[in-house]
Amino acid sequence: MYESDHTKFIKSLKEQNPALEAGQQQGRALLWDKAPASLEEIARAKESAIKQQAYVYQTKL
Numbered sequence: 504m505y506e507s508d509h510t511k512f513i514k515s516l517k518e519q520n521p522a523l524e525a526g527q528q529q530g531r532a533l534l535w536d537k538a539p540a541s542l543e544e545i546a547r548a549k550e551s552a553i554k555q556q557a558y559v560y561q562t563k564l
Contacts, residue, residue, distance in 0.1 A: 506514075517523055540548075556563075
């Protein structure tokens with residue numbers, strides 16, 4: 504069965520450093536996996552949002 508050079512490299516990297524995948528999962532959990540927000544938090548965030556002007560880069564004189 505054919506394996507590309509990239510696949511072989513990733514496999515050898517994981518064999519050399521078995522904790523690599525666990526570290527990747529921890530990093531993902533830290534940055535991307537968020538706890539679900541309650542309905543009260545969502546409503547409060549919508550109410551407190553500041554409306555953005557139509558053209559962002561134009562300064563008001």
